[in-house]
Amino acid sequence: MTRVAPAPALAAQSATAVARPVPQNRRSRVRLRNIIAFALLAGPNIAILLIFTYRPLLLSFYYSMLQWNLGSSVARFIGFGNYVEWLGDPRTPTVVTTTAVFGLTTVGGGLVLGLLLALLLNQKLMGRGVARTVAFAPYVLSGIAVGMLWLYIFNPRYGLLSVFLDWIGVTSPEWYSTTPWALVMIIIVYLWKNMGYVALIYLAGLQAVPQDLRDAAAIDGASRFRTFWSVVFPLLGPVTFFLLITTMLSSLQSFDLIRAMTDGGPLGSTTTLMYQIYVEGFQTGRAGYASAAATILFIVLLVITAIQLKFVERKVHYS
Template identity: 50%
Template sequence: MALPNLMLIAVFTYRPLVANIQYSILDWTLGAETARVVGLANYIEFFTSDDASRVLGTTLAFTVFTVGLSMALGLLVALALNTKVRGTTFARSAVFAPFVLSGVGVGLVWMFIFDPGYGALAWILRAGGLASPQWFNDPQLALSMVVIVYVWKNLGYCAVVYLAGLQSLPGDVMEAAALDGAGGIRRFWSISLPLLSPTTFFLLITTILSSLQAFDLIRIMTPLGNGTSTLIYEAYLQAFGAYNRAGYSAAISVILFVILLVVTVVQIRFVEKKVHYS
């Protein structure tokens, strides 16, 4: 019964992965009919170039900030949505809505907001007598801009998952702690947060993998990769930008795959030990 699905996975996931590894040892210009085998030259070139520290640093910064902010803010929003007040159903839908929107559409809307000339944010700052930052020209501001938009789009996912975790907490334990005199903050830090560790572990894995593969917002908001060239976007620029270096791009993709694999194994091997499943 599982054979059809396994065949689809083999054809559309593992076969491209193996082919990409083969392409990574080639000196191949995209569209060329011939390619030259160069072994590990593409990998050596990447790690010995100035691009390595820049791209890896940008990838690390983008992942740390997007994952940390999405999970922290998502937990706070989930705590707010877990209250029994009027309008929580609408609020939950509104919070989750950006997550299901197209990344292209979200990027285009936020480009209008951040535009220093005619954007909504620039208009608000000018009304207060302030000049709008050059979000698209400054590499650090460009990265901050993309992080803000990415967190806004994915905040609802973390909030909904945390909300499900909060609603599954045993009520008798919380009532017993309240009867013992534990306040709301104490119950959260000593009971709720430890019991939410399986949810936190799940979100940590999924959000890290998602952030490391983020592409659409970066492509739309910073098409030249000015300060926002993560590993996956650098692979795109090398293959489909001005360079057309398919082999070099494939090597960068393999590096990203290895990083994803190592991060996942480390989390399952070490981080899961701190998870409380009961």
């Protein structure tokens, strides 16, 4: 006769079966499969980053310690000599000032103009889709092509801008050969080219703002400006933070427009740190000195990004 185990005994047996640990060999197989899957999926991306990003970065730092001309088979180790020379170069203050002015104006102006354009494109207008495409199109165009095109527009003799200024009774400045106006010309073209990118990102953020929040503000009697400043703009904090980082990095690494329009002139007034790296590395052939300037630019970008992540992100609300 078969004896039936009491209910408490059955419950104890079930609990023991559930709590029984997974065999060690099975856990090892699961871990091995996860490692293989990770290697297959992330391995190529990690390899590309190591080969094309971190390896050149380390090599650039190594070359900055050498007195080496591009193409030469002989190099001499000089330690931080290139850095000391760059810091003592009388052209360095001008390069740093130009880089700072260009970066601040293009980033600040780009965010403001891009936001205004996004607010306009967010309205219910006829042909809004075409307008959005037209606004974003300059961003995907070649910087060299854009620079060559705007050279004709800024030409003080027969350019389109000169014709417009003559029509309103204003003499066109000598954009190419005068010190302040050359940098102003580069900034204007840079803003025109990249404003569509900022507007597109802001437009996505505006469309993600819940309409009921705007309706509630309107019911409370808030004006459209007050609704935007107190309700909409704080919700765009993550978008603004993202654009602040990406546009700053892009601005400080700008090269193509300067190369096409002014070639760093006149008298070096449009030579940024990025363009100085190109000149020293590929025109004068001082690869070691150019690598030192590139390392300094990398450190500047790293510090700016770290400061933004530490202090600016504290004021960003993600909910």
